Amino acid sequence: xxxxxxxxxxxxxxxxxxxxxxxxxxxxxxxxxxxxxxxxxxxxxxxxxxxxxxxxxxxxxxxxxxxxxxxxxxxxxxxxxxxxxxxxxxxxxxxxxxxxxxxxxxxxxxxxxxxxxxxxxxxxxxxxxxxxxxxxxxxxxxxxxxxxxxxxxxxxxxxxxxxxxxxxxxxxxxxxxxxxxxxxxxxxxxxxxxxxxxxxxxxxxxxxxxxxxxxxxxxxxxxxxxxxxxxxxxxxxxxxxxxxxxxxxxxxxxxxxxxxxxxxxxxxxxxxxxxxxxxxxxxxxxxxxxxxxxxxxxxxxxxxxxxxxxxxxxxxxxxxxxxxxxxxxxxxxxxxxxxxxxxxxxxxxxxxxxxxxxxxxxxxxxxxxxxxxxxxxxxxxxxxxxxxxxxxxxxxxxxxxxxxxxxxxxxxxxxxxxxxxxxxxxxxxxxxxxxxxxxxxxxxxxxxxxxxxxxxxxxxxxxxxxxxxxxxxxxxxxxxxxxxxxxxxxxxxxxxxxxxxxxxxxxxxxxxxxxxxxxxxxxxxxxxxxxxxxxxxxxxxxxxxxxxxxxxxxxxxxxxxxxxxxxxxxxxxxxxxxxxxxxxxxxxxxxxxxxxxxxxxxxxxxxxxxxxxxxxxxxxxxxxxxxxxxxxxxxxxxxxxxxxxxxxxxxxxxxxxxxxxxxxxxxxxxxxxxxxxxxxxxxxxxxxxxxxxxxxxxxxxxxxxxxxxxxxxxxxxxxxxxxxxxxxxxxxxxxxxxxxxxxxxxxxxxxxxxxxxxxxxxxxxxxxxxxxxxxxxxxxxxxxxxxxxxxxxxxxxxxx
Numbered sequence: 121x122x123x124x125x126x127x128x129x130x131x132x133x134x135x136x137x138x139x140x141x142x143x144x145x146x147x148x149x150x151x152x153x154x155x156x157x158x159x160x161x162x163x164x165x166x167x168x169x170x171x172x173x174x175x176x177x178x179x180x181x182x183x184x185x186x187x188x189x190x191x192x193x194x195x196x197x198x199x200x201x202x203x204x205x206x207x208x209x210x211x212x213x214x215x216x217x218x219x220x221x222x223x224x225x226x227x228x229x230x231x232x233x234x235x236x237x238x239x240x241x242x243x244x245x246x247x248x249x250x251x252x253x254x255x256x257x258x259x260x261x262x263x264x265x266x267x268x269x270x271x272x273x274x275x276x277x278x279x280x281x282x283x284x285x286x287x288x289x290x291x292x293x294x295x296x297x298x299x300x301x302x303x304x305x306x307x308x309x310x311x312x313x314x315x316x317x318x319x320x321x322x323x324x325x326x327x328x329x330x331x332x333x334x335x336x337x338x339x340x341x342x343x344x345x346x347x348x349x350x351x352x353x354x355x356x357x358x359x360x361x362x363x364x365x366x367x368x369x370x371x372x373x374x375x376x377x378x379x380x381x382x383x384x385x386x387x388x389x390x391x392x393x394x395x396x397x398x399x400x401x402x403x404x405x406x407x408x409x410x411x412x413x414x415x416x417x418x419x420x421x422x423x424x425x426x427x428x429x430x431x432x433x434x435x436x437x438x439x440x441x442x443x444x445x446x447x448x449x450x451x452x453x454x455x456x457x458x459x460x461x462x463x464x465x466x467x468x469x470x471x472x473x474x475x476x477x478x479x480x481x482x483x484x485x486x487x488x489x490x491x492x493x494x495x496x497x498x499x500x501x502x503x504x505x506x507x508x509x510x511x512x513x514x515x516x517x518x519x520x521x522x523x524x525x526x527x528x529x530x531x532x533x534x535x536x537x538x539x540x541x542x543x544x545x546x547x548x549x550x551x552x553x554x555x556x557x558x559x560x561x562x563x564x565x566x567x568x569x570x571x572x573x574x575x576x577x578x579x580x581x582x583x584x585x586x587x588x589x590x591x592x593x594x595x596x597x598x599x600x601x602x603x604x605x606x607x608x609x610x611x612x613x614x615x616x617x618x619x620x621x622x623x624x625x626x627x628x629x630x631x632x633x634x635x636x637x638x639x640x641x642x643x644x645x646x647x648x649x650x651x652x653x654x655x656x657x658x659x660x661x662x663x664x665x666x667x668x669x670x671x672x673x674x675x676x677x678x679x680x681x682x683x684x685x686x687x688x689x690x691x692x693x694x695x696x697x698x699x700x701x702x703x704x705x706x707x708x709x710x711x712x713x714x715x716x717x718x719x720x721x722x723x724x725x726x727x728x729x730x731x732x733x734x735x736x737x738x739x740x741x742x743x744x745x746x747x748x749x750x751x752x753x754x755x756x757x758x759x760x761x762x763x764x765x766x767x768x769x770x771x772x773x774x775x776x777x778x779x780x781x782x783x784x785x786x787x788x789x790x791x792x793x794x795x796x797x798x799x800x801x802x803x804x805x806x807x808x809x810x811x812x813x814x815x816x817x818x819x820x821x822x823x824x825x826x827x828x829x830x831x832x833x834x835x836x837x838x839x840x841x842x843x844x845x846x847x848x849x850x851x852x853x854x855x856x857x858x859x860x861x862x863x864x865x866x867x868x869x870x871x872x873x874x875x876x877x878x879x880x881x882x883x884x885x886x887x888x889x890x891x892x893x894x895x896x897x898x899x900x901x902x903x904x905x906x907x908x909x910x911x912x913x914x915x916x917x918x919x920x
Contacts, residue, residue, distance in 0.1 A: 172247065174227035174271035177409065177452055178258045178464065178503060179516055180540055181548070182249040182269075183611050184209055184621055184684050191242050193686075193759045193807055195814045195853040195875065197282055197916060198301070199245070200238040203268065205818070208765050208803040209250050209684060212266045222266040223256045228360065230259055230411045230450060232400035236351050236365045237270065239301055239314035241280045243918065247271040252609060253551055254538060257501040257520050258727035260450040260468030263554055264605070276305040277920065284875075284914030288907050289883065292327030293340060295320045295912075310353040310363075318345045324376070328902030334378055336385040337574065339906035341375040353845070361405040365415075367396045377426070378574035378587070378827050386426040386573065393420040408453030413472075417444040427483070434480045438568035438593075446472035461505035461516070468499040478568035480593070491566040494527040513543035514694040520555070528565075529600055538607075546616070550609040560598040560635055569593035578793065578898035579661045580642045580829055583838035585898035590639070591665045599670050601633040603702035623765075624681040633670045636774070638794040640664075643829060644783055649911055659791060682765030682803075689758035689810055758810030767801040778899070781832065788828035788839075794886070794904075795825035795842035812858030819848035819881075835891060840899070843887035851877040871918040876911070883909035 196202035203210060203222070210222040224234050231237065248688045249269040257263050280301040287294045293644040301314040323340035325333040347369040356362045370393045376387040398415025419442040424435050448470035475816045477517050479488040499522040505713075507515040522534040538552030610624040638645045638652065641661055646653050648671075654663035702710070772785040783789035785797040805818040824844040829836035853876075856862060856869040885908065888899035902908075 125742055137474045143524070145543055147416040163594070172271075174247070174269065176225065176251060176255055176258070176267065176269050178230045178251065178255060179461065179514070180251060180255050180550070182251050183623060184250040186248040188246050188249075188273075188761060189688070190686055190761070191245050193761060193809050193814060195807075195816060195851060195873070196242050197280075197299075197875075197914070198239050199270065200234075201761040202242050202245075202248075205524060205805065205816075206248075206268070208682070208763055208818075210266050210268055211260050212264060214252055222250075222268040223259065223261050224809070225259065225267060225269040225475065227271050229409075230400060230413055231361050232351075232398035232413050232415060233396070234365050235349055235396065236363060236398070236400075239316075239349055240272075240302075240303055240312060241278060241301065242521075243278070244272050244276045244303060244305060245270060246273045252611075253607070254518065254540065254550055254552060257518065257536075258452060258464075258466050258503070260448065260466060260499055260501075262522070262534070262556070263520070263538075270668065272305060272310070272348040274305065274307060276303065278303055279919040280915040280916065280920070282914060284912055286877075286910050286912035288323070289909045289911060290328065290902075293321065293323040293907060293910070299356055308355040310351065312349075312351045314347075314349045316345075316347045319343070322374070322376070323906055325902075328900075328906060330900050330902050332899055334533045336376050336379045339903070341373045343373040345369070345372060357403075360401055363400040365396070365398045367394070369394050377572065380426070380428045386428075388426070388572070389424045391420075393421045393552060394418070403518045406453075410452075412447065413452045414445075414447030414823055415683060416441070423568075425570070425572065427573075435670070436480070436571060438478070438480045438570045439564075440476060441477035441567050442471065442476045442563065444474050446470065452905070455502075458505055460514075463505065464503045466499075466501040468497075470497045471495065472497075474562045476562050476566040478566055480569045482569075485549060487569065489566045489568070489596070491562055491596070492527070493562050496525040497700065498523050513541060515539065515541045518552070524559075526559055529559045532559060546613045548611045550607075550611075551757070552605075554605045554607075555603070557600050557602045560668070563594065564635060565594050565596050567592075567594035569667075575664075576898050576903065577640060577661065577664065578840075578896050580640070580827060580838055580840070581646060582659055582661070582831075583896075585896050586661050588661050589663045591663065591667060593667050595669060598635060598668060601631050601635065601670070603629065603631045605629045606699075618685070619687060620683060620685045622681075622683045624679070626679050627677070629676045631674045633672070634674045634774075635668045636671050636791060636793055637666050638664075638668050638670050638810055640790070642790060642827060643832070644789060645776070645791065648780060660693060672777055675776040676769070676773055677771040678767060678769045680765060680767045682763065684757055684761075684763040686761040689760060751853050753873040759807070761807045762805070763895075764802065764804045767803075769797055769799050769801075772797045784844040786825075788826055788831035790825075791828045793898075795827055795840070795888075798822040798844075812855035814851075814853045815846060816851045816853075821846045837891045839891045841889055841891075843889075845884060845886050846882070847884050849877070850881050851875060851880045868917075871920060873916045875914045875916070877914070878909065878911050879907075880909045881905075 183902065191202065194205045196205055203224075212222070224231065224237070225236060248271070251267040251269065253263045253266055255267040256265055280299075280303070282299045283297070285294065285296045290457075295318065297316070297318045299314070299316045301312065303312045304310070320340070320343045322338045322342040323337060325337050325339055326335045328339065347367065349365070349367040351363065351365045352363060353363040363854065370391075372392075373390045375388045375390075377388055380386050394417070396415060397416045398413070400411065400413035402409070402411045404410070419440075422437070423437040424437055426435055448468060450466065450468045452466040453464065455465050456463050473492070474495070475490075475492040477490045479486070499520070501518065501520040503516055503518050505514075505516045507513065516539070518536075518538045518540070520536045521532075524532045526532065534556030536552060536554040536556075538550065542547045543549075546707060552794075570592045572590045572592070575590045576585060577590075578585050578586045606628040608626045610622075612622045613620065614622060623702075641653055641664065647668065652665040652669075653661065655661055773782045774785065774789075774791065775782050783791070785791070786799050788796065790796045800823040802821045803819075805816070807814065807816040809813055809815070822845050825842045827840045827842075829838045854874050856872040856874065859869075885901035885905040887895075887901070888904070889895055
């Protein structure tokens with residue numbers, strides 16, 4: 121173990137050493153402890169009804185279900201961080217570009233936007249369901265994102281405060297962050313406020329061991345960012361859930377771009393401000409569910425870039441204002457009952473108005489763009505059951521279609537169809553085919569032109585690393601693309617009685633007129649788009665135009681398979697008031713009393729769990745809405761979890777222009793400076809926690825790639841080989857509430873957690889070498905990954 125890691129581990133775990141078996145602080149009638157409370161709550165809520173509370177509509181069951189204990193075992197600080205941990209389970213390869221984030225629902229309903237619940241503490245979650253892309257159709261979304269359904273507890277109240285600092289072990293970079301959140305969940309209402317501030321200092325080339333390091337050039341910009349978010353939800357008109365969310369955020373960044381002709385530092389300053397106001401209404405109308413959601417978003421961005429001090433006008437200026445006003449109505453319900461089950465339909469209609477106003481000023485040149493787009497959209501989805509409880513299992517089919525009417529592109533359509541077959545309870549097969557057209561975003565069309573000098577680029581045509589000028593911005597001449605995606609998915613639970621799920625997905629995606637950008641110069645790309653690259657008489661690369669363009673076509677085929685497994689660990693024997701282990705008879709007596717207390721509270725309608733959770737004290741430490749000693753780390757019983765997924769890319773090709781050869785991104789071609797596409801990728805996530813101490817390890821391995829000067833010709837000295845890369849991240853967290861002797865000595869630690877996180881544990885970076893084994897100046901490891909390994913130490917406390 122590296123020497124620098126030892127003192128930090130000691131710091132994070134010293135006060136959390138032994139798990140103590142001491143008597144509770146209060147002597148009272150036998151009652152459940154905090155962990156038993158949560159276990160009883162999970163068990164009763166799930167088994168009390170055939171369909172768990174907050175489930176999604178339709179006949180597709182979740183691929184993975186995470187209980188409250190599973191969620192706490194991840195040691196995440198908020199729902200946003202939790203979804204990052206769940207990325208291997210929630211990522212989809214069906215969207216444009218692949219790897220799209222999931223659709224997020226709350227208790228089986230649409231929400232005003234992910235920001236509505238992003239900052240909530242995971243302790244407020246009762247259950248998380250992860251479902252396949254086809255479920256998105258039932259809620260009016262396209263079938264190119266997985267669905268994450270989050271079910272919150274009915275009652276919970278807490279103030280969450282967290283402060284953390286992180287640093288790069290190679291030096292030069294520090295990030296400090298503070299976050300304060302208030303959440304109140306009661307029957308029929310939810311209120312939350314979250315404030316966050318982050319400050320990052322710059323990382324210069326001289327902070328890394330680089331050849332020809334420029335003290336006036338940053339690898340990572342300095343930044344200050346702040347965010348304020350508030351959400352209010354309540355039931356109105358008796359059965360309508362109404363939500364209003366607002367958010368303000370801003371960020372300032374400062375980057376150094378190198379030296380001017382007189383040696384002075386060239387700077388780029390960027391300011392971004394965003395305001396969002398959104399709403400969501402959800403209700404029931406007979407057997408139909410309806411929702412109405414939308415909002416208004418306004419973004420301001422200003423970028424100031426220094427020019428060489430030898431010119432009259434020192435700074436270029438680019439600014440833009442983007443506005444979005446939208447609303448969508450969705451209706452889902454039963455149309456008719458058939459022998460195999462109900463035929464259900466989902467209808468959605470929406471309207472949006474987007475506008476972008478941008479302007480660029482460079483020296484005496486001024487350009488302005490004002491684009492707007494009005495969009496009307498409609499979507500219909502029908503699920504038809506075919507078989508139920510037949511000798512070959514259950515089978516249903518799905519048909520869906522959508523039309524978008526855009527003011528600047530006309531009508532664009534989409535159509536899809538698929539099946540859901542469950543031959544036995546433990547196996548489910550899903551197949552789907554989607555054909556759709558998609559317009560470029562208004563940002564891709566109208567972003568302001570930004571020119572950046574002194575960008576270090578490796579020119580594969582000449583084999584040199586040069587400082588070139590890059591041009592970024594929108595392209596008003598982009599065309600719509602058309603896409604066809606075929607998917608076949610298998611979900612299996614092979615071992616009865618265990619929490620083991622096996623997932624296999626095959627995807628075949630073909631796109632005509634896809635949109636791409638080319639940030640590096642390869643002979644293939646330059647031959648297809650010669651006007652995008654400027655050279656001097658000697659052939660030295662001077663300028664790259666990196667604005668997006670349409671290319672002819674692309675195709676991707678891949679298989680992604682893996683498993684997710686978790687198992688509860690036996691808890692340590694509980695102790696009585698005298699500090700001695702309880703007998704089996706005493707344990708059963710406590711459980712019986714807890715169940716009776718739960719039943720009485722449920723009948724009175726006073727608590728979701730009914731056992732000293734919200735509004736009670738559980739082990740003398742909960743306070744209002746708390747969980748006493750079992751809120752973090754998955755409880756004293758503990759859990760072990762492991763997920764591993766392998767992506768095998770079978771084909772990844774593009775054709776830039778008609779009549780030119782295809783570019784095989786798996787075999788020597790590339791569209792970016794980081795090489796082609798890795799043929800294989802393995803993701804893993806493992807966790808263990810017990811007695812309030814948790815350890816999580818996740819990582820990714822990618823196979824090597826290359827960029828060949830002539831993929832169809834003989835080897836060249838300018839060929840580049842990109843080595844395989846393995847990165848691992850470690851997180852150790854200690855729930856101080858479960859260290860009872862510590863809490864008795866220092867009551868402030870009740871409800872607290874300390875976390876030590878190490879990203880890029882082994883400080884790995886891509887190793888790029890030419891045919892002679894040399895490393896180009898432009899591919900020095902410190903340039904490809906300036907940060908390297910970083911260590912974060914955080915302290916988090918819930919005030920109940």
